[in-house]
Structure formats: C-alpha cells, structure tokens
Amino acid sequence: MVTVPRQFNGPEHSGNGGYVSGMLAVEVGAGCVTATLRQPPPLDTPLTWEHDGNEVRLVTAGGGVIGEATPGTFTRDPVPCPTVDEAEAAAARFQGHEVHPYPRCFTCGTDRTEGDGFRLFAGPTGDGRTATPWTPDPSFGDLDVPLTWAALDCPGAWTIDLSERVLLLGRMTGEVLRPPAAHEPLLSTGRFDGEDGRKVYASTALYTREGELLGRAEQTWIAVTA
Incomplete structure (x- = not known):
C-alpha cells in the first residue's frame, strides 16, 4: 500500500x-x-x-x-540554463502573486509557508520561458526523486497565462541526473513548446547556480474549466 x-x-x-x-x-x-x-x-x-x-x-x-x-525518451532539447540575473528578474514577475488557480499547490502555491511547500515562483522571462532562483528549505533535506519531479512540475504550466486557462498535468517525461542536495542554491526554468487544442506542451529543467543540469522534464498539460 x-x-x-x-x-x-x-x-x-x-x-x-x-x-x-x-x-x-x-x-x-x-x-x-x-x-x-x-x-x-x-x-x-x-x-x-x-x-x-x-x-x-x-x-x-x-x-x-x-x-x-x-x-521514456526525450524528444526535445533541454531548456537552457538562465543566468541568475535573468532568473531574479523573472521571479519578480511571477503571475501567481496576482492570480493563482491553485494557491495551496505544494510546488508553486503562494499560500504555502517555508518548509511546508516549495514556494517555487517561476516568472516569465519574456521569450516563452519561465525562471526563478530557488533554494529548497533545509527541512526537506536532500531531495528524493518525487520531490525533484515536483520541483520540475509547475514552471512548465506558468509558461502560459493561467488567468485565462487552468491546466492540469497529463503526462510528464522526466529524469533526475543528480538529486539536489539539502539547501542547495538552484535555478529553475520552463519553456513553452506549443499547443494543440486543449493540450499545452512545455519543458522544464533544474540547474545548479554553476549551470550543472540536475533534472529535466517534458510535459503535456490539459486545459480544464476553472
């Protein structure tokens, strides 16, 4: 069980x-x-x-x-690593501070506190990508595989305007190359890869501040009625 x-x-x-x-x-x-x-x-x-x-x-x-x-098998190139400056500027524009379909989401919920949720707020970079600096709260310890996949989740959804559509994850192809260490400073990023009807395609990646790729994902999101 x-x-x-x-x-x-x-x-x-x-x-x-x-x-x-x-x-x-x-x-x-x-x-x-x-x-x-x-x-x-x-x-x-x-x-x-x-x-x-x-x-x-x-x-x-x-x-x-x-x-x-x-x-699984990846079909697209990884999202490139943003610079720290790019990630900081994008995080300041995180749409979820203004309107959020799931404010208590473990990964990106603005109503979650440090140590309770990830508070991973990936904002738009202006070129179809999202980014944010992110350091997991030390209470999570070294991130295991499910926690790392959770960190790879929401930056893909925020590549579109979620005030107009609400998305649910339908499919995710991912790989953890190295689990993030406890309280390790990271860079999170996502990329809009297209859409087809109710389906939205995105990719995400998690890097160290030095540019080491720790994990990546390709996603299919499904638009649902809010």
Whole structure:
C-alpha cells in the first residue's frame, strides 16, 4: 500500500502531478521515465502498485488507474540554463502573486509557508520561458526523486497565462541526473513548446547556480474549466 500525503497536493483536493509522477518514476527505476496521469490522485488514500513488465500502474482499491509509467525518451532539447540575473528578474514577475488557480499547490502555491511547500515562483522571462532562483528549505533535506519531479512540475504550466486557462498535468517525461542536495542554491526554468487544442506542451529543467543540469522534464498539460 502507498498513499499520497496531503502535504503534496496540487489542486486543493488532489495530488501534485509532478510528485505523483515522480512516485511512479521510482517504481519504474533509473533513467528517463514517462508518467501519465489518468485521474486526479486522491490524498491520504490507500493505493496499490501494479507491475506488468516495464509498465507500472498506481491503482485505487476499486481498480481505477490513477497513473501509469514506462521507460521514456526525450524528444526535445533541454531548456537552457538562465543566468541568475535573468532568473531574479523573472521571479519578480511571477503571475501567481496576482492570480493563482491553485494557491495551496505544494510546488508553486503562494499560500504555502517555508518548509511546508516549495514556494517555487517561476516568472516569465519574456521569450516563452519561465525562471526563478530557488533554494529548497533545509527541512526537506536532500531531495528524493518525487520531490525533484515536483520541483520540475509547475514552471512548465506558468509558461502560459493561467488567468485565462487552468491546466492540469497529463503526462510528464522526466529524469533526475543528480538529486539536489539539502539547501542547495538552484535555478529553475520552463519553456513553452506549443499547443494543440486543449493540450499545452512545455519543458522544464533544474540547474545548479554553476549551470550543472540536475533534472529535466517534458510535459503535456490539459486545459480544464476553472
């Protein structure tokens, strides 16, 4: 049995998409993994793992599939590392300070406090990318894989105007090259990669201040009714 702890929500009553995708990635194993979310992950609810060859599924007691994952492959180049100055300027423009669809999101929620949420506020750089400097609160310790995937989550959603559309993570292909160390100063960035109907495509990356790539992701977001 496994649960998604309530601390790791995205929307108020369901799991953070990046965190849950990272849980799936751990079950698949090392390397690049593609995780697909089929329904909102419930919080503090017993769930079960199912393994079928290279595929892993997270299922409810009734057999409903919350998400599934397999080994994955990247199709785009990583988002380039921003400079510290670029990231600081972008963070000052974070849209979520004015309007936020999920103000208690574990990753980017403005209503979360230090040590309770990541408070990762990636703002626009002006060229279809987002960026922010970010140092995880020391209470999180060395970030494990689900926490690192959570950090790679929301900077992709904020590459569009979320005052006009609300997005939920549908699919995430990611890889952690090196888990961030406790309280390590980082640079987070995202990039808008296009859209097709209700689908929005984005990429994200997490770097050290010296430019070492720690993790990256490619995402498909689904626009939903606010």
